[in-house]
Amino acid sequence: xxxxxxxxxxxxxxxxxxxxxxxxxxxxxxxxxxxxxxxxxxxxxxxxxxxxxxxxxxxxxxxxxxxxxxxxxxxxxxxxxxxxxxxxxxxxxxxxxxxxxxxxxxxxxxxxxxxxxxxxxxxxxxxxxxxxxxxxxxxxxxxxxxxxxxxxxxxxxxxxxxxxxxxx
Amino acid sequence: xxxxxxxxxxxxxxxxxxxxxxxxxxxxxxxxxxxxxxxxxxxxxxxxxxxxxxxxxxxxxxxxxxxxxxxxxxxxxxxxxxxxxxxxxxxxxxxxxxxxxxxxxxxxxxxxxxxxxxxxxxxxxxxxxxxxxxxxxxxxxxxxxxxxxxxxxxxxxxxxxxxxxxxxxxxxxxxxxxxxxxxxxxxxxxxxxxxxxxxxxxxxxxxxxxxxxxxxxxxxxxxxxxxxxxxxxxxxxxxxxxxxxxxxxxxxxxxxxxxxxxxxxxxxxxxxxxxxxxxxxxxxxxxxxxxxxxxxxxxxxxxxxxxxxxxxxxxxxxxxxx
Numbered sequence: 001x002x003x004x005x006x007x008x009x010x011x012x013x014x015x016x017x018x019x020x021x022x023x024x025x026x027x028x029x030x031x032x033x034x035x036x037x038x039x040x041x042x043x044x045x046x047x048x049x050x051x052x053x054x055x056x057x058x059x060x061x062x063x064x065x066x067x068x069x070x071x072x073x074x075x076x077x078x079x080x081x082x083x084x085x086x087x088x089x090x091x092x093x094x095x096x097x098x099x100x101x102x103x104x105x106x107x108x109x110x111x112x113x114x115x116x117x118x119x120x121x122x123x124x125x126x127x128x129x130x131x132x133x134x135x136x137x138x139x140x141x142x143x144x145x146x147x148x149x150x151x152x153x154x155x156x157x158x159x160x161x162x163x164x165x166x167x168x
Numbered sequence: 169x170x171x172x173x174x175x176x177x178x179x180x181x182x183x184x185x186x187x188x189x190x191x192x193x194x195x196x197x198x199x200x201x202x203x204x205x206x207x208x209x210x211x212x213x214x215x216x217x218x219x220x221x222x223x224x225x226x227x228x229x230x231x232x233x234x235x236x237x238x239x240x241x242x243x244x245x246x247x248x249x250x251x252x253x254x255x256x257x258x259x260x261x262x263x264x265x266x267x268x269x270x271x272x273x274x275x276x277x278x279x280x281x282x283x284x285x286x287x288x289x290x291x292x293x294x295x296x297x298x299x300x301x302x303x304x305x306x307x308x309x310x311x312x313x314x315x316x317x318x319x320x321x322x323x324x325x326x327x328x329x330x331x332x333x334x335x336x337x338x339x340x341x342x343x344x345x346x347x348x349x350x351x352x353x354x355x356x357x358x359x360x361x362x363x364x365x366x367x368x369x370x371x372x373x374x375x376x377x378x379x380x381x382x383x384x385x386x387x388x389x390x391x392x393x394x395x396x397x398x399x400x401x402x403x404x405x406x407x408x409x410x411x412x413x414x415x416x417x418x419x420x421x422x423x424x425x426x427x428x429x430x431x432x433x434x435x436x437x438x439x440x441x442x443x444x445x446x447x448x449x450x451x452x453x454x455x456x457x458x459x460x461x462x463x464x465x466x467x468x469x470x471x472x473x474x475x476x477x478x479x480x481x482x483x484x485x486x487x488x489x490x
Contacts, residue, residue: 060209060217069181069484070219072201076208110214 001147006157009122009138010039014046016136017089017120021049027087027118030054032104033075035093035151039122042157043091052080054088061103083112093151093159095121098132123149123159174296184296184305185478187314188355196359200324202477203470209246210473219480220249223280227253228270229308230286235444235468236308236318240283243475247483252279271295275303281479282306289313289348304482312348318443319352321474323360325467326398329439333360339393339434340383341368342402342424342451345375345413349443350402358382368392370424372413389424396434401426401442401452417450427453431461439463 020027028051031040037055044053059065059074090104101119108114121134125143143149148164151157175184175191182195209217225244229237237253244251256270265273267286274282281304284292289311296305309315323333330336338357344350344367357365358381367378368386378385386392393399404420414420431440440452440462448454457464 059205060219065219065484070202070480072198072205074202074205074208076205106218110216111212 001161003161004159006122006159010042010046013120013136013138014043017043017047020089021047026050027089028054028080028083029089029091030056030079031091032100033057036091038151038153038157039093040091054079056104056107058100058103058107061107063099063103077107079111083108083114085115087116088114089118089120091120093122094149095124095134096127098128098130101132102130125149174293182481185316185482186292186296186305186307188316188319188352188359191359193359196356199320199474199477199481200327202481203324203473206473206476215246216248218248220244220247220483223249223483224278225249225251225281225283226274226279227251227283228256230256233285235471236285239468239471240308240475243472243479246472247476247479268298271298275300279303281482283308285309287311306478309348312346314352315348316352317475317478318349319356321467321471322353322400322441323356324470324474325441325463329463330397333357333362335363336398337364337396338362338398338400339366339368339396340400340402341389341426343373343404344369344378345373346405347402353400354381354383366392366396389430390433393430393433397438399426399434399438399440401440403445404447404451421450425451425453426456428456431456441467
């Protein structure tokens with residue numbers, strides 16, 4: 001599969017998300033480190049909401065922590081305000097097993113009790129292992145288990161597709 | 169003493185944490201970096217992450233402790249582990265149960281990690297060499313040998329204030345002979361390439377062949393403290409003293425107590441540390457302990473993140489899963 005430019009997909013997401021940001025009570029955009037945060041940053045520029053951008057690093061919440069070990073330097077999560085009673089737009093680049101989103105929701109609830117969480121995803125590649133679905137999707141692409149899609153931040157944000165060998 | 173590599177897995181990662189001695193600069197730096205990551209958790213309203221969920225940590229204290237025990241408990245709880253704290257002075261040990269029997273009984277309760285403080289040097293190594301595979305031991309102070317998590321929280325405090333160890337001059341002052349903290353600090357400072365490590369003490373409170381540890385020895389406080397970046401005061405361990413090592417507490421304070429006058433000889437931005445518990449008016453003047461340059465209470469706070477770091481690094485081994 002050829003590489004995919006991110007800009008058109010961002011535009012599509014922005015169009016879908018715009019109605020959420022039309023009211024007085026503005027949702028909070030929260031990106032999941034690292035790819036999701038890059039996407040959330042762009043969405044924040046395009047939507048220009050009244051709320052500040054938030055960042056989640058889910059390292060401490062991963063369910064495969066004992067298998068993959070701990071990377072010593074973890075960028076801290078930072079949420080701009082109290083999230084109690086707020087709407088959170090959780091943003092990630094790729095939705096696959098759903099485990100990252102589960103971990104992110106667990107972490108969010110350690111910060112407070114949001115009224116609502118919606119999920120915005122650039123690429124939904126299928127292969128879910130948990131009952132988690134996105135509310136806003138840039139593009140849906142069915143990929144085989146041995147295929148991988150990765151967000152690269154070069155001159156422009158690009159999605160690269162590649163075959164992987166062994167465990168993905 | 170037991171195999172020095174006992175605390176490492178074959179792939180070089182931490183399995184137990186028994187002493188700083190023998191660990192690489194990389195591992196020590198990883199501990200400091202990981203602790204830095206955890207400070208973001210301890211600063212927020214729900215100070216808990218699920219990393220050790222379902223694991224059981226047993227705190228075995230054969231010797232009194234306030235700070236170390238409490239911060240190990242908090243660290244384990246903030247990682248979502250279940251924690252059991254046993255004050256052994258009030259349990260079966262006094263009924264004559266051997267150390268090994270106590271250990272095996274606790275293992276039968278499926279403990280994943282032991283935190284041990286014991287009055288005998290080498291006791292943590294002894295425990296570590298007898299636990300089942302997959303069970304880890306953390307040394308919370310063994311006799312006069314080592315207190316590695318204390319040394320690491322001290323390194324963390326120094327790095328927070330001074331950024332790097334190269335070019336720094338650090339003075340450790342007081343009862344070096346009886347201090348497991350000093351021994352661990354000296355190893356850690358040297359592994360991290362600290363510019364200059366000085367020890368300042370009367371000859372009676374220095375271990376034999378102290379220079380071989382990679383330190384410069386001073387007997388005169390005023391000379392030794394000159395232009396240092398960090399002053400670490402040690403507690404005068406009255407309970408470990410045997411024989412007439414000291415003329416009197418008053419005389420000790422006159423010669424080796426840190427006073428507001430003396431600290432002026434160090435660099436103006438020097439920080440003052442003390443592992444606690446401190447004897448006000450014996451090794452440190454009260455006003456200096458509470459003064460601007462003192463980071464003594466920060467050491468306590470950082471102790472939690474550092475202990476979280478060590479526990480999580482040990483838990484991220486495939487061994488603990490099996």
